[in-house]
Amino acid sequence: MAQKNYTQYALLGLLTTGYHTGYTMKQMIDGSLNHFWKISYGQIYPTLKLLVDKGYAEVSVASQQGKPDKKEYFITTSGEAYLKQWLEQPVHELPIEKNELLLKLFFSRQQDHSTTITQIEIYYEKLVERCDTYEGIKKMILAESCQHKDAPFWIITLDYGISTTQAAMEWCIKTKETLHSLKEE
Amino acid sequence: MAQKNYTQYALLGLLTTGYHTGYTMKQMIDGSLNHFWKISYGQIYPTLKLLVDKGYAEVSVASQQGKPDKKEYFITTSGEAYLKQWLEQPVHELPIEKNELLLKLFFSRQQDHSTTITQIEIYYEKLVERCDTYEGIKKMILAESCQHKDAPFWIITLDYGISTTQAAMEWCIKTKETLHSLKEE
């Protein structure tokens, strides 16, 4: 009953949004899905083969001028049904994010508060960076791809990233204060 | 150079906070670390063995009345150094949470907005549940374990979970509105 092999769905989904080769799919993921999904070539190519085996996709080799040959994949009717059925299924479980900072924090009584505070500051900087990246992508989509039929949904997923990242940033600030006051005791 | 095998650090850390058997560690993780770290017996027992092999921990078998024998693990000086060195290292990378809802949303142009809205509502309910759980644990710690020397750090990690979960909840509400207005167009 448990739904697994999300990679299949991710790739089928990308086929419906206009990305037809393993290479362009990887680029798309790195550029836009990266905040909630990532994937390596080591997964992409074998999974594409699997999709063809299962009849969810079809391949054709396309030669290009000035570039190496590429394999273009297209979703089949059966693949569309498979994707749709997954899309309609509610998410059963919230993701549990393995968070190295929180794991360290959990055991931080062991060490100087100043070290812990530095850890949080470094984490904060990374959050700022991430937030900037998301906002950059969002602006890019609004400027360049706003007419793309998938664009509103892309924006929505980016907003999720921005909101939760900002919440984490605020937590950093609050926590630094808490640690300072713990120090004084 | 890359830091891996966090399980080792998690278990060493738990040894310093007073959990000395595989079984109690698992219980602790399920009860309190669960929002940012989880682990299975299939990881715990082999890793405990590994820690002993590396000299980071020592074991002794303790017999109990009315309960089966248990193996009690204790951190060694070398283990403490190993843990400390990890605690001091800054986190290099933010976690990337694989989020099934966002993946579905990304491809949701394919389907009725009403189906998508239902998805978000279900997700929202799960967020509420999660938030309640965190707040419950927090209250419990404040009431029962406030004198425990690790308690302030436990609270901090819980606050992270509460903050980011609430941000996600607000996003759900906003996104539902966005989807309603998309429908009208």
Add this chain to the structure above:
DNA sequence: CACGCCATGTAACTCGTTACATGATTTC
């Protein structure tokens, strides 16, 4: 006597990453 809790452990499996291999073309 069945169920639940305490307690430890392993084997098979799945998922995903990393490193490697190959090779064409274009641009500097």
Add this chain to the structure above:
DNA sequence: GAAATCATGTAACGAGTTACATGGCGTG
């Protein structure tokens, strides 16, 4: 001719889950 980009792929490894196996004790 070196580097960057386009393009596809595999093998080895690592992390983690699941299912299974075992067995004692206490409670209803």
